Amino acid sequence: MTDNSQLRLKLSVLPKEPGCYLMKNKNDVIIYVGKAKNLRNRVRSYFTGAHDEKTMRLVSDIVDFDFVVTDSEVESLLLENTLIKKHQPRYNILLKDDKSYPFIKITKEKHPRLLVTRTVKPSNGTYFGPYPNAYSAHETKRLLDRIYPLRKCDTMPDRLCLYYHIGQCLGPCVYEVTQKQNQEMIQGITNFLSGDTKSVVDELTNKMNKAAEELEFERAKEYRDLIHHINATMEKQNMLTSDMTARDSFGYFTYNGWMSISVLLVRNGKLIEKKAEMFAMNDTVEEEFNRFVYQFYELDSNLKPKEVHLPVAINPSILKEALPMKVITPKRGSKREMVDLANKNAEIAIKNRFEIIARDEARTVEAIDTLGDVLNIEAPRHIEAFDNSNIQGADPVSAMVTFIDGKPDKKSYRKYKIKTVEGPDDYESMREVIRRRYSRVLREGSPLPDLIIVDGGIGQMNAAKSILKDELGVFIPVAGVKKDDKHNTAELLYGDNAEIVPLKKNSQTFYLLQRIQDEVHRFAISFHRNTRKKSAFRSALDDIEGLGPKRKQSILRAFGSVENIKTKSVEDFKRIGIPENVAERIVEKLQNNK
Structure with missing residues (x-):
């Protein structure tokens, strides 16, 4: 049981009634909601006996709890659901896929329409479904449109449209369509959607034969195609029940x-x-x-x-x-x-899920072990990779990503704005960021990586090694990963002379290096774009009286890039809440900058 005396005291006085319990963490945030027939037994069970890893993780986060007594276990289930939806605790599972299923609807109008919808309101139509997906529902509707020519237009037009001319509407906007005609079509659709496709096929077969007897072969062919389409669209699975109960x-x-x-x-x-x-x-x-x-x-x-x-x-x-x-x-x-x-x-x-996870982990472990073998080092479980990004020396940045056991550890990613380098000097930028990263790691006593990967060749590798060995006095293996002219991972370099390490392009080890290089490049480019955008925006709109940080942000949110902002007029700025006199100053400055 936990050492927290206050928690032990609360556990000892829990009622033996049904109800819900709410587990809280050190920040008083509800992290789990559960229900119980007997609150005392259920809640105390979390703090006694053995548990699997996931429950142990939950228990380790619990510092307090609350509870609500209910009259019955059924009530506790209903309350539990309400509390989970309200608090969304991190250890509870809520079904996230709340997308509704599609239905086919016959509207209740003088001249009814056939629609596909995900919203069911029985008062304004008759619904059939649900269908497994939107494609299935729309395919069925398209088929019915060809057989039963109900009105298609949302609002009644004053002239005939294309649907009339292709035989998919009787044209109630111009010609009289009786309620009897509409009811006959609705009855046919209802029978069809209720599973009675045979009567529809029989009717079309009779029409096909009659058209053929009258030598109307084109029309007979249309009926034949419709029959084939019905059979293809409504092809049934094996009957799973002896009745039609949902x-x-x-x-x-x-x-x-x-x-x-x-x-x-x-x-x-x-x-x-x-x-x-x-x-x-x-x-x-x-x-x-x-x-x-x-x-x-x-x-x-x-x-x-x-x-x-x-x-x-x-x-x-x-x-x-x-x-x-x-x-x-x-x-x-x-x-x-x-x-x-x-x-x-x-x-x-x-x-299957666990088998996939096991196989993926086995391949990743194999890739890490192989990488250690080809570099003649211990298997690098902890890898840190660096990449620099700038445009002709402007807004230089660097980024670092961390991979633990072959998987990205995003909480350990780091971004660096280059502070000491003038112009596009990739080697000096690498020296600065390696110095900043590992002097801090040593100062804080954090674990060093088993391998450092830099984006580039011998120059970048030597820049990193010179800081590690000569300034910081630590030895961490440094490898380089070079890209080809199509910017794809091409070669792994290692050693004093940055020799090419032979790796098969289809090996798991090469795939691991690709993932690492792609991830650090993505992270660096994303950081550089954001930095450049903010820098360009600040420089373009600096020193304008009445334009503070909040107004700059609102302009950027409304118009996006600086280039787009340059095309806007005073009226455009006024529409997003910028005062007219400030808007005039913005337009004047941007025009001068052009």
Whole structure:
């Protein structure tokens, strides 16, 4: 248990009631929200016994907690969801993908239209779906537009449009279209979207045969193409259920302290979507599962099916009370098979993820070991790389990136504005930044890298080594990475004479060097652009009376670059809140600078 006596005291007086608990860090920020049937037992369990690495990390950050007692476990689930959305704690998992699914809508208008929408308002139309993606919904709509010529225009025009001339609209803007005609088309669309494509195909087949008998072969060909298009667009998957009930089947799998949950969405007897989420577990399996399912439907209320099917290992009582849908635990038959399939998908997803991570880590370790072998040094687990950036000596900067075990450690990146160098002197810039970086590292007692990589050849390498050896008295291996004429990583240089180290271009070690060089170059260029932009902006607008830092920033946000600002008039500046007299001074100065 923690040594914090105040925390121990709070733990000892916790009630044995259901409720929610809120874990806080040293800054009094809520970092985790959970629920419990028994608050005392659940919260105390965090500070006793053994835990996996992720829970230990959470516990190490906890310095205080708060709690809310509820009347039941169901209420605690609902409250937990509200608190998570409000505080967004770093150790909780919230489903981020809240994009709604697309639906096809028949509007409730005198002359109805067919639309694809993600917003469902039953009062102003009839909706069909959801569809697995926008492409599927739009393809279906395009097909229906060719078969049923409903109105297309948002507002009724006063003349016939292209859709009338290509046979996809009856032209209610000019010609009378009766309610009976509209209702017949709506009924056909409704049947089609409800799964009855056979009657539509039969009707088109009759029209095709009739057109052929009347020697209208072009029209017969159009009907034939429509039939083929229906079959291609609406090609069904194997029937997964014996009825058309909308249902979602959930499955899960836990592995190495992580949980994977898979959801199979079945609509109109077809599997339209599989969704899978993976996250670190900070709670029991059942609590993590219930939380996920509840949030799943909270984020997209239009997605709710008639039935939700759960694995047998999950007690359904909480979700039965929390969800408005029918919650079932299938014991046998096709519905149980669908839940088993969801479990299998969850297992495959999480094991594949860890397999990819393991393989990637193995390749990276191999690349680092090989790099150490070819340079005849210890495997460089800690690498720091430098790159300079300037334009003809203007606004010179340097940047450093850090790679630990082959992966970027962005919190250790550093930026340097060159202070002592006049003009475009890459070697002196390298000396300055190496001196500044490692004199500070030595002063603060921070760990030295196993390898330094500089962007460039023997000149840059010697500049770095001269500072390290002659001024600071430390030995750190220094390698250079040169680019070819296409600015791609070409050669690794090492040794007193900067000899080329033989590396295969398709080796993991070469890929590692490419990633390091690309990252430090990106970081340096980005820093230089920002520095140059600010410098150019300051110099162009310096010494203008009434133009302070805040107004300069508002101008830059509104117009972007200095070149763009030079094209603006007094009225343009006034529109963004710059007083007229100041705007006139800006335009005058910029005109003179041209």
